Amino acid sequence: MKELKILGVVVFFTLLTYWGVEPYAHSVMHPHVESDGFKYDDLPALTKKGDAQRGAQTFLSAGCTGCHGVKAAGMPAPMDPNAAAASFGVNPPDLSNAGSVYDEKFLAALIKNPEHALMVEHKFSKMGRAYPMPAFYGVGGDKDQEVADIVAYLKSIAKKDVTPKEAYELACGRCHAMHYDNWTQIGEKPKFKHKKDELLFEAKVLEYQDYLTKYLGKLPPDLSMYIRSRGEHYLKTFMENPQNLLHGTAMPRVGVTAEAAEKVIEHMADVGDAKRHERTSVGVKVMIYLFIFAILAYLWKQSLWRELH
Amino acid sequence: MAHFEKANSLEEWLDQRLAIKTLRRVLAEEYWIPKNINFLWAMGMVLAVTFGILLVSGIFLLMYYQPNVKLAFDSVNYTIMKEVEFGWLWRHMHAVAASVVFLIIYIHMFTGIYYGSYKKGREMIWISGMLLFVTFSAEAFSGYMLPWGQMSYWAGMVITNLFSLGSLELNGLVEWIRGDYVPGQAFLDRFFMLHVLLLPLVIMALIGLHFGTLRIPHVNNQDGEEIDFDAEAKKYLAGNKKEAKVIRFANDFMSKDMFVVSIFLIFYFYLVFWHFDFAMDPINFDPADGLKTPPHIYPEWYFLWSYEILRPFPKDPGLIAFGFAQVIFFALPFLDKSPNVAPASRRGAFKYWFWILLVDMIVLTVMGKLPPQGIYSTIGLVAAVVFIGLWVALPFITKNEKAV
Numbered sequence A: 001m002k003e004l005k006i007l008g009v010v011v012f013f014t015l016l017t018y019w020g021v022e023p024y025a026h027s028v029m030h031p032h033v034e035s036d037g038f039k040y041d042d043l044p045a046l047t048k049k050g051d052a053q054r055g056a057q058t059f060l061s062a063g064c065t066g067c068h069g070v071k072a073a074g075m076p077a078p079m080d081p082n083a084a085a086a087s088f089g090v091n092p093p094d095l096s097n098a099g100s101v102y103d104e105k106f107l108a109a110l111i112k113n114p115e116h117a118l119m120v121e122h123k124f125s126k127m128g129r130a131y132p133m134p135a136f137y138g139v140g141g142d143k144d145q146e147v148a149d150i151v152a153y154l155k156s157i158a159k160k161d162v163t164p165k166e167a168y169e170l171a172c173g174r175c176h177a178m179h180y181d182n183w184t185q186i187g188e189k190p191k192f193k194h195k196k197d198e199l200l201f202e203a204k205v206l207e208y209q210d211y212l213t214k215y216l217g218k219l220p221p222d223l224s225m226y227i228r229s230r231g232e233h234y235l236k237t238f239m240e241n242p243q244n245l246l247h248g249t250a251m252p253r254v255g256v257t258a259e260a261a262e263k264v265i266e267h268m269a270d271v272g273d274a275k276r277h278e279r280t281s282v283g284v285k286v287m288i289y290l291f292i293f294a295i296l297a298y299l300w301k302q303s304l305w306r307e308l309h
Numbered sequence B: 001m002a003h004f005e006k007a008n009s010l011e012e013w014l015d016q017r018l019a020i021k022t023l024r025r026v027l028a029e030e031y032w033i034p035k036n037i038n039f040l041w042a043m044g045m046v047l048a049v050t051f052g053i054l055l056v057s058g059i060f061l062l063m064y065y066q067p068n069v070k071l072a073f074d075s076v077n078y079t080i081m082k083e084v085e086f087g088w089l090w091r092h093m094h095a096v097a098a099s100v101v102f103l104i105i106y107i108h109m110f111t112g113i114y115y116g117s118y119k120k121g122r123e124m125i126w127i128s129g130m131l132l133f134v135t136f137s138a139e140a141f142s143g144y145m146l147p148w149g150q151m152s153y154w155a156g157m158v159i160t161n162l163f164s165l166g167s168l169e170l171n172g173l174v175e176w177i178r179g180d181y182v183p184g185q186a187f188l189d190r191f192f193m194l195h196v197l198l199l200p201l202v203i204m205a206l207i208g209l210h211f212g213t214l215r216i217p218h219v220n221n222q223d224g225e226e227i228d229f230d231a232e233a234k235k236y237l238a239g240n241k242k243e244a245k246v247i248r249f250a251n252d253f254m255s256k257d258m259f260v261v262s263i264f265l266i267f268y269f270y271l272v273f274w275h276f277d278f279a280m281d282p283i284n285f286d287p288a289d290g291l292k293t294p295p296h297i298y299p300e301w302y303f304l305w306s307y308e309i310l311r312p313f314p315k316d317p318g319l320i321a322f323g324f325a326q327v328i329f330f331a332l333p334f335l336d337k338s339p340n341v342a343p344a345s346r347r348g349a350f351k352y353w354f355w356i357l358l359v360d361m362i363v364l365t366v367m368g369k370l371p372p373q374g375i376y377s378t379i380g381l382v383a384a385v386v387f388i389g390l391w392v393a394l395p396f397i398t399k400n401e402k403a404v
């Protein structure tokens, strides 16, 4: 039929234009980076089997708790976020859930040589600065065994099913605010009764941000809308290895597991694309309505045009 | 005072006072449309419907949008997208309709060009259509400023800069347009005013004018045949519907319009719910930052072809070429010297002119998005020269066209 042929021509040129300005142009402007599935192949695998009980001891004697809290084991953070950031530039994370959010190879590598695992040598040793977390030199025994024990300990105390929000807070939240979720780098902004308390809190956030800015060279961006501005694929590959997409960035590799990365993304979508589930369900209903509309419109047209031809 | 009888129905009551039956007859039932037209003639109705969608969704967005450089981004991305019930729906509908309306406008324009629907009495249809195109462009651009994202800001910067007119360096004019040295509050306020008041008013007036221009020449048909509408209408009214070359606008052609509209709406709502990124540039989800230029600044897809006519030339010739591209379509009825009103396929050299123009504009569109480097800028330059060449050649190739 002639009209279908015409439709074919219209559709062809429309798709051609679309292909040119969207998939093709974007592939040229943003070279594609594939995810390695969070395997961290550059880091050595654990050779020793860790023992969680021994690990608990080693963890204490290694001095980790001098900087890190472990709330799950009844150990609060030794300093509040601002005091910690004043000393280190950034607030060291509470390690309660480190065992389930971070990859074990990454944790082991980080304990042995933080700068290397985090991929921030270009901002520290190579610039003559010391990374605030010291490398672990062992507590007298086989160092690989001790590291494996600490990792086993961290895994044993971690919640298996951290929520998307917890994953975000641990992996990203000490540097990136998310004001659409009321999240600041020093924690969730509470509801205040008195203006004065609110201002004091905000002053603390600003102070923390100043430390962070000094530490990283620039304040990390608020991630509220990043799910829309960067998209899932970019965020995932960026998290896996920031240097791949933004060479020289001060952002460390965060070392999350593939599963934790999914959760981080889910949280970012919950904040920046909150209505996506509703969008799909409303969409299906609208489509059903329109198909019925189209059928009725067609029947109406046929009934009138029978007399015209 | 006129004499009024007691009315027996609401229709009669209204008819006594407003002559609605006459109106209906003149505007719909006895507004005659050629039978020999295809679905491309429904694009005007699709455009009217899309404009309706833009208007209604825009009204809802306006209830929460804040035209303030500190609040605009969050009022859109937080309040409308997260807080307000179905705010996301209105926003996606508005943004996608704003993009899709240009696709339909281009289809509608190229339909007119293909069938020669811009000449021999139809010049005013074409000119009023072009006025709509220009006003829609301004409407789209001003709307794009409102979320105050990175692309709003930087596209606003780049486009208003054009008004310095190259070597004339009319920086005072640019500042006057912006109300400031750089885009800021004054800039946002005036583009807000243009977007929600002045330009929609102009568009509505122009749509009225466009419809008015159709009345006397009537719409064209697939063969460009000259129809005696009075004689054919008589046949129709005498019950000879099969032989008559005309049909009623309502309900005959409108039923087809509605079917085409329904197919269009399926396509449109598919985009709204599942494929909206092309119409909502990711970069614009970063808040405006005057200190951070995005690596690639490009306009929305529908402006790319004219942007690419600006870009490959040195500054001043580029601006002249750009100005040329903006206005040359207005002159189409006068540059086409052939008296033939016929589909391009039957018009000799014009046939090639049409397809080359179409492909050339698609090439320009794609090159306009790509970074202006290497082979892309060469292709862009060639395509821009071809575009200008086509218009220069048009009078010559149509002058000696054989009558069909």
Ligand code: HEM
Pocket (backbone or CB within 6 Å): B040, B041, B042, B043, B044, B045, B047, B048, B051, B105, B108, B109, B112, B115, B117, B118, B122, B125, B126, B127, B128, B129, B130, B131, B132, B133, B136, B207, B210, B214, B218, B219, B220, B221
């Ligand atoms: C949103 C804007 C517009 C609306 C609502 C609109 C609406 C319409 C309608 C309802 C018709 C009659 C039915 C049809 O042929 O589709 C029509 C015809 C026409 N329009 Fe538009 N139009 C718009 C923009 C334009 C533009 C941008 C142009 C070109 C520069 C244009 C050129 C024409 C021409 C040449 C015809 C006559 C077609 C023929 O005689 O076969 N219109 N328009």
